[in-house]
């Protein structure tokens with residue numbers, strides 16, 4: 084009788100431990116492993132007005148980040164948008180000169196030489212060994228990011244975790260020699276030391 088009660092109690096506490104671990108794992112997954120998405124900012128030049136006039140009535144521009152196409156490839160998409168209907172909006176309205184302006188920007192930003200944002204990119208979960216101290220992180224950034232702009236330009240930015248991830252993957256797409264395995268540790272360090280929280 085006594086042993087039976089003890090056994091039931093023991094298995095209940097095992098269950099409780101398992102449930103707690105599962106909840107912790109789920110919480111960690113939610114924090115660390117949500118699928119990343121590209122984040123595309125509106126350009127400042129003439130393409131800005133074209134996009135606002137012709138391209139944003141049905142959907143945003145983040146999806147462009149999934150593509151790396153030549154001029155013909157982009158033109159094909161734009162042509163398709165002219166006849167694509169969404170809700171009450173009947174196709175994209177865009178003049179030929181505007182289309183050329185947009186194509187100039189699209190092939191510069193998302194041309195065949197860029198690497199598209201990986202659709203399947205899922206941030207890996209970091210272990211304690213992955214957390215970078217300032218010196219290591221700065222050295223790694225200096226080594227890979229200074230080819231095209233100064234490190235100051237990078238470190239003067241503030242952004243949240245998702246925005247840093249999108250920026251780093253964007254830079255990898257532009258040719259930054261950063262192994263994908265280095266992305267998450269740097270995202271963690273950047274959002275910790277250059278985050279949007281005013282206290283850090």
Ligand code: HEC
Pocket residue numbers: 137138139140141142146147150160161163164167168169172173174175176177
């Ligand atoms: C009338 C609404 C509408 C407008 C305006 C519009 N789009 Fe789209 N777009 C859609 C819909 C709906 C989809 C998803 C279905 C599809 O791909 O045909 C889409 C998909 C896309 C995609 C994903 C491509 C793909 O193969 O699915 C890109 C890139 C895109 N649009 C770019 C643009 C650009 C650039 C413009 C401006 C010239 C634009 N869109 C204007 C409705 C629109």
Ligand code: HEC
Pocket residue numbers: 224227228229230231232236237240250251254257258259260261
């Ligand atoms: C192959 C050239 C190249 C390399 C290498 C490079 N960048 Fe960039 N970076 C750019 C260009 C070009 C822009 C301007 C983008 C724009 O205005 O759309 C930019 C802009 C930025 C910005 C400004 C914010 C933004 O999204 O426009 C940040 C932050 C940044 N880079 C971070 C980095 C980091 C971190 C690295 C190293 C991992 C890096 N870059 C390596 C080319 C590069």
